[in-house]
Amino acid sequence: MKMIIAVIQDKDSSRLTDALAENNFQSTKLATTGGFLKAGNTTLMIGCNDESVDEALEIIKDNCSQREQMVAPISPMGGNADSYIPKPVKVEVGGATVFILPVESYFQF
Amino acid sequence: MKMIIAVIQDKDSSRLTDALAENNFQSTKLATTGGFLKAGNTTLMIGCNDESVDEALEIIKDNCSQREQMVAPISPMGGNADSYIPKPVKVEVGGATVFILPVESYFQF
Amino acid sequence: MKMIIAVIQDKDSSRLTDALAENNFQSTKLATTGGFLKAGNTTLMIGCNDESVDEALEIIKDNCSQREQMVAPISPMGGNADSYIPKPVKVEVGGATVFILPVESYFQF
Ligand code: NI
Ligand code: NI
Ligand code: NI
Numbered sequence: 001m002k003m004i005i006a007v008i009q010d011k012d013s014s015r016l017t018d019a020l021a022e023n024n025f026q027s028t029k030l031a032t033t034g035g036f037l038k039a040g041n042t043t044l045m046i047g048c049n050d051e052s053v054d055e056a057l058e059i060i061k062d063n064c065s066q067r068e069q070m071v072a073p074i075s076p077m078g079g080n081a082d083s084y085i086p087k088p089v090k091v092e093v094g095g096a097t098v099f100i101l102p103v104e105s106y107f108q109f
Numbered sequence: 110m111k112m113i114i115a116v117i118q119d120k121d122s123s124r125l126t127d128a129l130a131e132n133n134f135q136s137t138k139l140a141t142t143g144g145f146l147k148a149g150n151t152t153l154m155i156g157c158n159d160e161s162v163d164e165a166l167e168i169i170k171d172n173c174s175q176r177e178q179m180v181a182p183i184s185p186m187g188g189n190a191d192s193y194i195p196k197p198v199k200v201e202v203g204g205a206t207v208f209i210l211p212v213e214s215y216f217q218f
Numbered sequence: 219m220k221m222i223i224a225v226i227q228d229k230d231s232s233r234l235t236d237a238l239a240e241n242n243f244q245s246t247k248l249a250t251t252g253g254f255l256k257a258g259n260t261t262l263m264i265g266c267n268d269e270s271v272d273e274a275l276e277i278i279k280d281n282c283s284q285r286e287q288m289v290a291p292i293s294p295m296g297g298n299a300d301s302y303i304p305k306p307v308k309v310e311v312g313g314a315t316v317f318i319l320p321v322e323s324y325f326q327f
Pocket of ligand 2: 159212
């Protein structure tokens with residue numbers, strides 16, 4: 001038995017928990033702030049059997065990997081939109097920091 | 110030394126933390142959502158000596174086990190209460206998912 | 219690799235996370251209530267290399283140790299402030315409860 005602790009970005013959170021649930025992984029979401037990732041983040045605890053760790057990691061990777069996104073920057077002046085069309089810029093989003101902790105025993109009451 | 114992580118239902122939370130405190134177990138409550146249990150849940154971290162793990166588990170079991178409860182269902186129409194007396198239905202409440210993690214060292218400053 | 223879980227007082231929280239960040243430790247703050255310490259508390263998760271655990275503990279100790287503080291007590295009656303000057307009293311503030319957990323593996327996606 002292992003406890004997977006995954007710190008991910010808020011925006012990837014529901015996609016990941018849905019994908020985990022579809023594959024029969026149960027996760028608990030902890031409210032977290034600041035930290036390992038720059039933007040607002042979420043910490044998930046996932047309890048799983050030793051033989052399912054790789055599958056869980058694969059799901060986390062598929063849904064939360066760091067990637068580039070084009071975003072329209074906010075016009076610096078707020079001013080005359082007709083004369084100024086801001087170019088979209090690349091930003092990095094997503095990313096996951098994942099710790100696998102050993103579990104000595106597990107109970108369900 | 111062990112770290113007990115118990116995911117329980119919100120409704121069992123204060124009863125459990127009270128029972129733990131009466132038995133000299135210190136717990137920290139983490140705000141959590143979704144996850145291992147269907148209803149709103151709470152995660153408790155309990156640090157305890159190796160020889161006290163069984164006692165802590167007993168307290169969790171006594172206060173949070175899954176059980177059936179009779180609840181009056183909400184009238185589907187909201188309508189004429191005189192002519193419609195809803196039969197109470199059984200629902201499952203409570204339940205605890207508990208992980209025991211090894212602790213390598215412990216400090217108090 | 220280790221996971222340091224530190225339960226500290228809210229009032230020491232930003233000072234500690236700043237000090238950790240200056241020393242290249244990444245921490246995630248979990249919203250917590252009640253528990254190991256009497257006043258409102260915060261739980262930090264800090265992932266760190268085996269060889270950096272002592273340095274992280276030193277930073278936690280320096281920023282969160284239990285200490286005495288003089289506080290002006292609230293006048294019991296709210297009443298005549300001219301005739302009653304409350305003597306400051308010593309209270310204990312701060313304190314940290316720290317668990318070091320083993321980490322089996324660590325991933326960054
Ligand atoms: Ni195992
Ligand atoms: Ni031990
Ligand atoms: Ni290690």
